[in-house]
Amino acid sequence: MRFEVDMGKTKLVLLKGDITVEAVEAIVNSANPELTPGGGVSGAIHRAGGPQVTDEAARIRRERGRLRTGEAVITTGGNLPAKWVIHTVGPVWHGGTKGEPELLAKAYRSCLALAVEKGIKTIAFPSISTGVYGYPVDQAAEIALRTVKSFLEGNPGILKEVRFVLFSDADFEAYRAAWKRIGAEG
Numbered sequence: 001m002r003f004e005v006d007m008g009k010t011k012l013v014l015l016k017g018d019i020t021v022e023a024v025e026a027i028v029n030s031a032n033p034e035l036t037p038g039g040g041v042s043g044a045i046h047r048a049g050g051p052q053v054t055d056e057a058a059r060i061r062r063e064r065g066r067l068r069t070g071e072a073v074i075t076t077g078g079n080l081p082a083k084w085v086i087h088t089v090g091p092v093w094h095g096g097t098k099g100e101p102e103l104l105a106k107a108y109r110s111c112l113a114l115a116v117e118k119g120i121k122t123i124a125f126p127s128i129s130t131g132v133y134g135y136p137v138d139q140a141a142e143i144a145l146r147t148v149k150s151f152l153e154g155n156p157g158i159l160k161e162v163r164f165v166l167f168s169d170a171d172f173e174a175y176r177a178a179w180k181r182i183g184a185e186g
């Protein structure tokens, strides 16, 4: 399952898969504020990346304290095909009235800004916040894609590819449907 569209000079790709095997320069981790492995996509990234990822994340945690929601930091990719892991903290869903949409958008923006700052050209995102953190995937997909679209419009031609790696058929369909809604708005 794969969907691709050109956004200026940047390719936007939606696909179903496991983010830990993606051969991009940076993959994004949906981390917890302590930057510990945890479960879900984060557990998988720490397992596949190995101790280099977990140790570097722990060192960052010691040096700068807990990450706030929407912030992002970068570590090595360790044993992953990706050279880097960008760790961000998405919002926990509390019904949508606690600033969740803006915080989710901020998490995506922080990752994209960090990628640009580091000269990273290809980046893959998981569906941040839609697992353990409970964000409804239809709404999260729309925010994720809108945020990426407006970032690329504001920073044209810098990134080569932005990829969303969705873990299930249903998540892939939710992102594809969200893209159709957004695309229809032009």
Ligand code: AR6
Pocket: 017, 018, 019, 020, 030, 031, 032, 036, 037, 038, 039, 040, 041, 042, 043, 044, 090, 126, 127, 128, 129, 130, 131, 132, 133, 134, 135, 165, 166, 167, 168, 171
């Ligand atoms: N590749 C791509 N997506 C994946 C993978 C994978 N290998 N594994 C799971 N997903 P979640 P959150 C999907 O729960 O909701 C952690 O414990 C998953 O199906 O990983 O942002 C952290 O430590 C879902 O669609 O992250 C935090 O405490 C999406 O990734 C907390 O969970 C996100 O699900 C973060 O919660």
